[in-house]
Amino acid sequence: MDKIKNKIRPVFPFTAIVGQEEMKLALILNVIDPKIGGVMIMGDRGTGKSTTIRAIADLLPEIEVVDDDMFNSHVSDYDLMSDLVKQQIESKLNVKTHFIKVPMVDLPLGATEDRLCGTIDIEKALHEGVKSFEPGLLAKANRGILYVDEVNLLDDHLVDILLDSAASGWNTVEREGISIRHPARFVLVGSGNPEEGELRPQLLDRFGMHAEIRTVKDPSLRVKIVEQRAQFDQDPYGCIQEYSDKQQELKDIIIKAQKNLMNVVIDYDLKVKISQICGILNVDGLRGDIVTNRAAKAFAAYQNKDEVDIEDIKTVITLCLRHRLRKDPLETIDSGDKVSDVVSEILS
Known part of the structure; x- marks a missing residue:
């Protein structure tokens, strides 16, 4: 220690x-x-x-990075390596790596x-x-x-x-x-x-x-947060030790999800529903559709599933669309609520 x-x-x-x-x-x-x-x-x-x-x-x-490289270059993924490392690999030079x-x-x-x-x-x-x-x-x-x-x-x-x-x-x-x-x-x-x-x-x-x-309003929850912070400030390594099992568990889930992501599929009908929601909300461009599809797949992978379902879309779609709606200064409804209303109508 x-x-x-x-x-x-x-x-x-x-x-x-x-x-x-x-x-x-x-x-x-x-x-x-x-x-x-x-x-x-x-x-x-x-x-x-x-x-x-x-x-x-x-x-x-x-992550594994190439030694003496200022860009944290990946040793095998061309999109994540510098031109110099590419040249070394193409010249069949021995590339050393370490983890950071x-x-x-x-x-x-x-x-x-x-x-x-x-x-x-x-x-x-x-x-x-x-x-x-x-x-x-x-x-x-x-x-x-x-x-x-x-x-x-x-x-x-x-x-x-x-x-x-x-x-x-x-x-x-x-x-x-x-x-x-x-x-x-x-x-x-x-x-x-x-x-x-x-x-x-x-x-x-x-x-x-x-x-x-938003700031937490529940008094008991606020007390819990304050106590937890005080505990960490007093004994940070003890606090880290206490949560080490949970940390490792979440780390394993994330690693598994990253590996499984490419195998996750989303049904054509669900893609249509996502685009339908974006259309009703007058979302400019196609970024909203693309990001919602990606986020839904990532959420499915996070839950160790191979296929996206309606609940996955409902969970992520507000996060993906609320900031893309056109702002009307006279409107009183929150943009997040606006997304939720349309989602519950289309994904019922």
Whole structure:
């Protein structure tokens, strides 16, 4: 235990977090299938957003990365490896690997584009003919989680870059005719407080899921959360030990779901119903349909099933669509309730 204390900064266990089921489910589904497109978490201050996001990163199994590679390159998946590693593999060179914890990268509000994307050393390139690249946060986040707190206060230009990289899985840096690209496949997690300003609708639409969290009102539940936090602050390693079995159980379920995801099918009639719901709700574009299909499959895999059923869709569809509805300032009904009403009508 002493060795552990010296090496690891304690992280609150994911399975110990009380309540906020919507946020926890959205994070788990994005970890099972990163192609869902990330999650936007909007809610009151002090509701455990940051704690939960750090906890899911800590829970995930370690990943195998290529030695001396600045992009956490995968050893066999071409979409997740840098051009240099591809060349080494194609040249039949022996590529050594090691295991690391899933990267959890924070994007600070004051970050510049260079800090995010990385920079090319022009002087070195011109004088020595060497492409010298200083990696940014997108490189560090490859195959991990990129967390942006208060994303609604982040410069729109940076949000655009983030969303483009998250969607394409690649980051390209160009300067003075020199171009470098590298894999940047990560789960993008944004959080914010709606009182501090909304995100532009076209940017909001690019997040796969949208979880809303509220401060817990039940007094006994609030006491439980406070006591649990106090227990962790007093003896973090004891708390981690107490939840180790539950943590391992959830980790095993996630690993199994990731492997089983490609075998999960969704019936054509259910796909039609999803698109019908999106049509009735006037959801622009097809992102809503695509994300709901993906999320339903991930949820089925999470439950160790091979086929999506109506209940799976009902569980995930509000998370996938509520932020894609056109906002009417005069409307009193919540967008989540609006989705639920149409869903109960179509998926009865």
